[in-house]
Amino acid sequence: xxxxxxxxxxxxxxxxxxxxxxxxxxxxxxxxxxxxxxxxxxxxxxxxxxxxxxxxxxxxxxxxxxxxxxxxxxxxxxxxxxxxxxxxxxxxxxxxxxxxxxxxxxxxxxxxxxxxxxxxxxxxxxxxxxxxxxxxxxxxxxxxxxxxxxxxxxxxxxxxxxxxxxxxxxxxxxxxxxxxxxxxxxxxxxxxxxxxxxxxxxxxxxxxxxxxxxxxxxxxxxxxxxxxxxxxxxxxxxxxxxxxxxxxxxxxxxxxxxxxxxxxxxxxxxxxxxxxxxxxxxxxxxxxxxxxxxxxxxxxxxxxxxxxxxxxxxxxxxxxxxxxxxxxxxxxxxxxxxxxxxxxxxxxxxxxxxxxxxxxxxxxxxxxxxxxxxxxxxx
Numbered sequence: 001x002x003x004x005x006x007x008x009x010x011x012x013x014x015x016x017x018x019x020x021x022x023x024x025x026x027x028x029x030x031x032x033x034x035x036x037x038x039x040x041x042x043x044x045x046x047x048x049x050x051x052x053x054x055x056x057x058x059x060x061x062x063x064x065x066x067x068x069x070x071x072x073x074x075x076x077x078x079x080x081x082x083x084x085x086x087x088x089x090x091x092x093x094x095x096x097x098x099x100x101x102x103x104x105x106x107x108x109x110x111x112x113x114x115x116x117x118x119x120x121x122x123x124x125x126x127x128x129x130x131x132x133x134x135x136x137x138x139x140x141x142x143x144x145x146x147x148x149x150x151x152x153x154x155x156x157x158x159x160x161x162x163x164x165x166x167x168x169x170x171x172x173x174x175x176x177x178x179x180x181x182x183x184x185x186x187x188x189x190x191x192x193x194x195x196x197x198x199x200x201x202x203x204x205x206x207x208x209x210x211x212x213x214x215x216x217x218x219x220x221x222x223x224x225x226x227x228x229x230x231x232x233x234x235x236x237x238x239x240x241x242x243x244x245x246x247x248x249x250x251x252x253x254x255x256x257x258x259x260x261x262x263x264x265x266x267x268x269x270x271x272x273x274x275x276x277x278x279x280x281x282x283x284x285x286x287x288x289x290x291x292x293x294x295x296x297x298x299x300x301x302x303x304x305x306x307x308x309x310x311x312x313x314x315x316x317x318x319x320x321x322x323x324x325x326x327x328x329x330x331x332x333x334x335x336x337x338x339x340x341x342x343x344x345x346x347x348x349x350x351x352x353x354x355x356x357x358x359x360x361x362x363x364x365x366x367x368x369x370x371x372x373x374x375x376x377x378x379x
Contacts, residue, residue: 249282
């Protein structure tokens with residue numbers, strides 16, 4: 001019985017506007033019929049007066065009065081039928097109201113019963129659509145799609161994100177070329193990062209998948225990147241969206257330069273603490289790294305092997321090389337996973353004895369005018 005009434009409430013909610021409209025229309029028609037009756041009554045009284053005054057013959061009177069009477073009979077019949085319909089609707093509404101009040105003994109309001117019924121159906125449809133999209137993008141087979149579906153549902157039950165949100169995030173990973181197992185393995189880290197940053201889950205997936213590619217990392221590093229980013233956003237004055245914007249500009253150059261993802265995230269976070277964030281931090285990092293990219297190739301032997309000379313380097317790289325040389329730093333000697341940390345450490349050590357004006361001038365010479373403020377914050 002409860003299911004029947006639940007369905008009835010849903011239907012009644014959907015059609016309530018139509019019921020209200022039809023009732024108003026019927027009442028309006030009833031009013032018009034009543035006005036017609038009044039007009040006929042006035043016409044008959046006028047006809048009686050004219051006949052009494054001798055203004056028409058008996059034949060004319062009977063003919064006109066007959067027409068008025070026929071119209072009156074038809075109008076009254078329409079009134080009767082319309083009133084019967086309204087009465088039946090009122091009775092039905094009363095009975096439905098009694099049944100509804102009975103059901104309210106176990107439900108606070110009709111909306112409390114109806115909304116979950118509608119919402120559950122809509123949610124299921126959205127989830128199925130989202131998973132179909134994931135399957136198509138990731139080229140998932142039957143068993144693979146089943147695994148992805150089970151994972152999305154499980155994450156929806158265990159985290160703050162819904163199964164549909166998890167499915168939408170999976171679609172971004174699929175567009176990045178991830179396979180089923182990679183998507184399943186990477187999702188928990190992405191959810192943790194999105195929760196830590198209070199960021200849209202699909203957007204978080206898009207950022208991480210893009211940044212992994214930019215740093216030349218495989219999908220199985222997604223969990224680690226998510227952890228690094230989570231530490232960065234909770235330890236510095238930035239968030240997932242801004243960090244992603246920074247990496248959009250900086251990550252490809254940082255990777256080519258030899259800076260690690262961890263080092264680049266740390267640099268972005270430190271710049272953010274000085275108010276240099278998002279694309280501003282990204283362009284500062286990119287410009288500075290490009291200028292630093294010259295010195296490692298300035299070793300004479302390396303240039304000769306490449307068939308290059310000092311003239312082949314850009315003016316900016318030459319300027320950076322000369323400034324670094326003034327400080328006694330040869331970036332070409334810094335290689336390996338800690339390359340960026342070694343360079344920054346040497347710069348910090350060498351610039352300690354300089355005045356603020358000298359530090360700014362040296363930063364401009366090494367990193368360029370546009371990037372100097374961000375790098376000076378790091379140093």
